[in-house]
Amino acid sequence: MPIEVEDAEILSKFQDEKTRNEAFNILLKKYQQKIYWHVRRMVIDHDDADDLVQDVFIKVWKNLAGFRNDAQLYTWMYRIATNECITFLNKKKQKNNISLDDVAYELADTLADSTYFNGDAAQRKLQEALLTLPEKQKLVFNMKYYDDMKYEEISQVLGTSVGALKASFHLAVKKIEAHLLSKD
Amino acid sequence: MENKDLINDYMSLKQVSDANPFTVPAGYFDDLADRIVSRKNLDELKNNTPSEGFTVPENYFEELTANIQSRIAIENAVNEEGMGFTVPDGYFDNLEQQIKSRILVEDALGAPVEHFTVPQDYFEQLNKSILDKTVKANKNGIIIKLFASASFKYATAACFALVIGGGILLNELTNSPVNDHKNSFLHKQLSSVPINDIKSYLQLNDDAGDTQQTVVTEGAPVDEKNLKNALQNYLDSVQ
Numbered sequence: 001m002p003i004e005v006e007d008a009e010i011l012s013k014f015q016d017e018k019t020r021n022e023a024f025n026i027l028l029k030k031y032q033q034k035i036y037w038h039v040r041r042m043v044i045d046h047d048d049a050d051d052l053v054q055d056v057f058i059k060v061w062k063n064l065a066g067f068r069n070d071a072q073l074y075t076w077m078y079r080i081a082t083n084e085c086i087t088f089l090n091k092k093k094q095k096n097n098i099s100l101d102d103v104a105y106e107l108a109d110t111l112a113d114s115t116y117f118n119g120d121a122a123q124r125k126l127q128e129a130l131l132t133l134p135e136k137q138k139l140v141f142n143m144k145y146y147d148d149m150k151y152e153e154i155s156q157v158l159g160t161s162v163g164a165l166k167a168s169f170h171l172a173v174k175k176i177e178a179h180l181l182s183k184d
Numbered sequence: 185m186e187n188k189d190l191i192n193d194y195m196s197l198k199q200v201s202d203a204n205p206f207t208v209p210a211g212y213f214d215d216l217a218d219r220i221v222s223r224k225n226l227d228e229l230k231n232n233t234p235s236e237g238f239t240v241p242e243n244y245f246e247e248l249t250a251n252i253q254s255r256i257a258i259e260n261a262v263n264e265e266g267m268g269f270t271v272p273d274g275y276f277d278n279l280e281q282q283i284k285s286r287i288l289v290e291d292a293l294g295a296p297v298e299h300f301t302v303p304q305d306y307f308e309q310l311n312k313s314i315l316d317k318t319v320k321a322n323k324n325g326i327i328i329k330l331f332a333s334a335s336f337k338y339a340t341a342a343c344f345a346l347v348i349g350g351g352i353l354l355n356e357l358t359n360s361p362v363n364d365h366k367n368s369f370l371h372k373q374l375s376s377v378p379i380n381d382i383k384s385y386l387q388l389n390d391d392a393g394d395t396q397q398t399v400v401t402e403g404a405p406v407d408e409k410n411l412k413n414a415l416q417n418y419l420d421s422v423q
Contacts, residue, residue, distance in 0.1 A: 024224070028217035036216070040206055050212075057220045058227055119205025126200045145191075145202065173194055180196040 005030060007073040014064055024061055031074060032057075034147070035081050041142045042085040042135075044107045044127075046116045052088055056081045075156040078143075082157055086135060104131045122180075129179035133172055140165055141172040 005026050013023035035056055040049040059080050067076060093103050108131050111117060111124070119127070130138050139158060143149040151162040158165070191198050374382070 021221075025217060025221065028220055032216050032220070033213055036208075036213075037204065037206070046206075046208060053216070054220050054223050058224055061224050116207045116209070117205055118207050119203075120201070122200045123203075123205040126197070127205065146204070170190070173190060173197060177194040177197050180200070 011064075011067065011069070011073065024064075027060070027064075027073075028057060031077060034074065035077060038078060038081050038142070038147065039085055041130075041146065042082075042138070043088060044110045044114065044131075046114070048088065052081070052084050056084050059084075071156045072153065075153050078153075078157040079159075082139060089135065107131050125180055126176065129176040132179060133175060136160070137168050137172040137175075140168045141176070144169050 010023050010027050010030070013019040013026070032053070036049060036053050039052045039056070040046065043049050043052065056077065060077055063080075067073070071079075089103055092106070096102075096106075108128055111127055111131070117124070117127075130141065133141065136158065140154060143154050143157065149157075151165050154160075154165050155162050160168075
C-alpha cells in the first residue's frame, strides 16, 4: 500500500542531511509503482522497465536537492521517467540500426513473448495498437487513459501545451480505434 | 471525467477493459525500494571515490599515450630486424630435400674416417718431448738421475721383501705357546701375585673339575689304578 506522506514533507526531510535517506525511502515507497507502470507501458519488457526505474530514482536522488517546486513532485519524476524511456528507445533504434517503426515491431514481439502479460485478446490488441503510435502520442494516451492525469499535469511532464496534448490524445484514440476495427 | 467521455465515442475502445494487463514477478514491489537504495549507495560511493581507491604514478596518463606509441615503434622495429637477413631464392623450398640427400650420402659412406696418420706411440711421446725441450731444458748440461734406472728399483724392492720375509719366519720359529703365555697379559698380572696367595685361592675355590690340574701343579704322582684312594689321601694331606 502506497505511503501517504505529503510531498512537501518529503521535500522538507530531504533538505536535511540527517533525514535525507529517510525522505528518500518514503519517496520510493510512495511513487515506485506509479513510475514503474509508466515506464513499463512504454518499454513493455519487465526487465527493461526494472533497469529504467532504478535509473530514474537514482537521478531523482541526485537532483531532488535542486527541485524548485515549480511543478509537482510526481510530475517532475514523471518527466525524468519519460526522458529515460525515450532515451532507451532511441538507443535501441541506434544500436540495432533500425527505424522507430521497427522498434515498435520489436516491442510487439516482446509483448507476444512476455510471460508478464495476462491480458485478454482485446487488451493485447490494444497494446499492439499503442505500439503503432508515435512515442509522444503513446505517452499522452497512457497518462490520460491509464493514469488519469490532467492535461496540465501531462503538460508539465512533456513540456507540451494543453491544447496540443488534447489534439494528440484525440488522434491517438482515433488511430487505436481504427487499428482495433481493422483487426476484427 | 473528460477522458472517459471521449472514449465513449469509440465503441471498440470502450469495450476493451481498462484493467492493467501487465504483471510483475511475485514480490517485485516489496524489495524494489531496497534495491534502489542499494544502487543509490553504490552510485554515491563510485562518485565520491572516482579512482576507486587506486592510484597511479604522477603524470601517468599524460605520458601514457607517448609510452604506448614508443612501445609500438620499438616492437615494430624489433619485428623488422629479422627482415634484414635474406636467403637465396627457393632456399626453403629445397631445404628439406637437400637435408634428406645429405643424410643418405653420409649413411652410404659410413662413419667418417681420418686419412692422415702419425708415427707409432707419437702422442704418448709428444708431451714428454715438449717438456724436455722447454721446461726441463738445462743449458749447463744433461742431468742424469742416479736412482732412475728400473734395475735399481727392482733390487730395492727385493731387499725389502727379504727383510720382511725373514722377520716373519724368525718370528714363527721362535714363538711357542709358553712364550705366548709369557707375553700374555694374564701372565704378567699373575706374576705380581705371591704364589702362596694363589695356592690358598685354589684350595678354597677348586672343584672336581680343577682337581687334576691342581694335582699336576702340585707335582704329586698320580696312581691311576687307585686314583680314588690317591685323591682321598691327597685331600687328607692338605687339610
